[in-house]
């Protein structure tokens with residue numbers, strides 16, 4: 001099978017899982033924001049750690065990091081979407097793919113292929129899709145509705161960081177190039193700089209990172225949670241406040257919308273609830 005993202009050839013041997021439902025509202029009710037998770041697990045294997053993995057492990061959905069890194073496609077994705085989408089027409093402002101896996105999982109053409117099928121179906125109901133990835137946005141996705149939006153997560157441009165903390169993801173240059181292609185075709189593009197590391201985890205300057213995506217329409221900066229090392233950094237709160245203010249002011253100088261740390265208007269999705277099925281809800285991970 002040819003990967004629509006990087007155009008390399010891969011064998012397909014992904015396990016399957018069945019779900020009872022697919023699309024759910026996210027955040028406060030009435031916002032029209034929905035999300036879907038059509039894959040269980042993620043081969044990107046982020047070691048920040050990944051919040052989705054922590055929750056899946058906590059609720060017994062995956063036994064280990066190794067199992068999390070062997071993703072399983074939701075086999076009945078299209079059937080569920082066909083059943084659930086009619087009642088969302090005129091109600092959903094967009095569907096986000098995805099909060100608990102990666103829509104364009106690197107070197108997993110079967111995931112990208114399913115994502116593209118799902119995007120086409122969602123768009124056929126006049127509902128835009130927002131995708132977020134640490135993989136490569138495929139060119140096929142850029143042939144769909146121009147109401148769709150594309151995002152990448154990017155917290156460093158140091159490949160040493162990627163190899164240590166995001167071992168299965170696409171190299172930064174390829175990731176940024178994919179978003180750049182979307183921008184050049186007129187799509188709204190956003191960059192999630194979350195979870196941003198403290199200097200005791202990775203020493204870096206945020207300005208070159210911002211500069212790498214200076215074409216983006218929107219940048220969101222968020223701190224690293226669920227990692228004790230953050231609070232071992234003296235003045236970690238001040239570090240985040242200062243970095244947020246720097247990013248906010250830099251974005252203002254470039255005409256880029258900014259959200260997150262030190263922004264005047266911070267909007268965040270609510271935490272996942274205790275029901276294991278809701279593990280697919282709310283928290284941005286990819």
Ligand code: SF4
Pocket residue numbers: 042043044045046050051052053099100101102134285286
């Ligand atoms: S943080 Fe996102 S990309 Fe990384 S393993 Fe978790 S779901 Fe995958």
